[in-house]
Amino acid sequence: MLAAYAIPAALFRSVGASLAPEKFSTRISPAQEPVLVPAPSRIPTFGYEVVNVYPHDRQAFTQGLVYHDGFLYESTGLNGRSSLRKVELETGEVLKIVNLDNIYFGEGLALMDGKAFQLTWLSQIGFVYDRDTFERQGTFSYTGEGWGLTHDGRSLIMSDGSETIRFLDPSTFQVRRTLRVLVGNAPVQRLNELEYIDGEIWANIWLTDRIVRISPESGRVIAWVDLAGLLPLADRSPPVDVLNGIAWDAEGRRLFVTGKLWPKLFEILLKPNREPIIKRN
Numbered sequence: 001m002l003a004a005y006a007i008p009a010a011l012f013r014s015v016g017a018s019l020a021p022e023k024f025s026t027r028i029s030p031a032q033e034p035v036l037v038p039a040p041s042r043i044p045t046f047g048y049e050v051v052n053v054y055p056h057d058r059q060a061f062t063q064g065l066v067y068h069d070g071f072l073y074e075s076t077g078l079n080g081r082s083s084l085r086k087v088e089l090e091t092g093e094v095l096k097i098v099n100l101d102n103i104y105f106g107e108g109l110a111l112m113d114g115k116a117f118q119l120t121w122l123s124q125i126g127f128v129y130d131r132d133t134f135e136r137q138g139t140f141s142y143t144g145e146g147w148g149l150t151h152d153g154r155s156l157i158m159s160d161g162s163e164t165i166r167f168l169d170p171s172t173f174q175v176r177r178t179l180r181v182l183v184g185n186a187p188v189q190r191l192n193e194l195e196y197i198d199g200e201i202w203a204n205i206w207l208t209d210r211i212v213r214i215s216p217e218s219g220r221v222i223a224w225v226d227l228a229g230l231l232p233l234a235d236r237s238p239p240v241d242v243l244n245g246i247a248w249d250a251e252g253r254r255l256f257v258t259g260k261l262w263p264k265l266f267e268i269l270l271k272p273n274r275e276p277i278i279k280r281n
Contacts, residue, residue: 043183044272045224051254052267055092058240060085061260064109064118064149064193065245068131071095072247072256072265075109075118082106084118084127084134089256092265098134100127108149108193110156112170117156119146126173140173142166148194148203152216157201159194163187165201165219179219181212188212188221195246197255204244211246211257225270227257235263 064075082100107119148159155167190206211225241260
């Protein structure tokens, strides 16, 4: 089933050489491809209803998305195009921006304790900013790749493209613990952009239109969210890329999602009672 989410080669050509081939031109062979099959009713799959549609910058290769005090904060990727942004929800206007040096490929973003924490993909370095002024206050390092970032009020929570999630001390950036995300004994890999919502970790699964909801205690999958068809076909012309970006308005109980180079950002409500699925190798 995941083959339906493979990105056409024309997409990579249109985006150009700034796309790193290791992450953006790899197609998964049938032998490697995980299979999505019906699951027990205890693992539900949710559909969606679109509540509102907002404009989104088609030049924004969305890697991290956060909602705070009426505004969106976004980390964008691609070498030479990576940035940290403050964005007006209703218009998509970029109100404040800091561009990363060309050597860095921006990734996940979390806002915590008045600071903005931003990952990079392959450089093994993250940046710390003042949340309001975007003044850079420091850096931190980590091993491996940086993909998604969120927090639970105590720890920064980080993905690296595998099935493993790390919990980091937000002061020392030391790993407090790790968590493997599983359905049964099967790992759920390619965990990408993260959001912490009502005691759960939500993660985009790279190359699919699915979000997985994860127990932060056990790593077990609580539910799946199927967003297939969210971006209309008319808006999918190159260089539109995959679904990526989850933001939660805790006070207003609003859920926002978008994708890399998408022209639109969606506010959605989840719809229950879709056919459950489970991921097996």
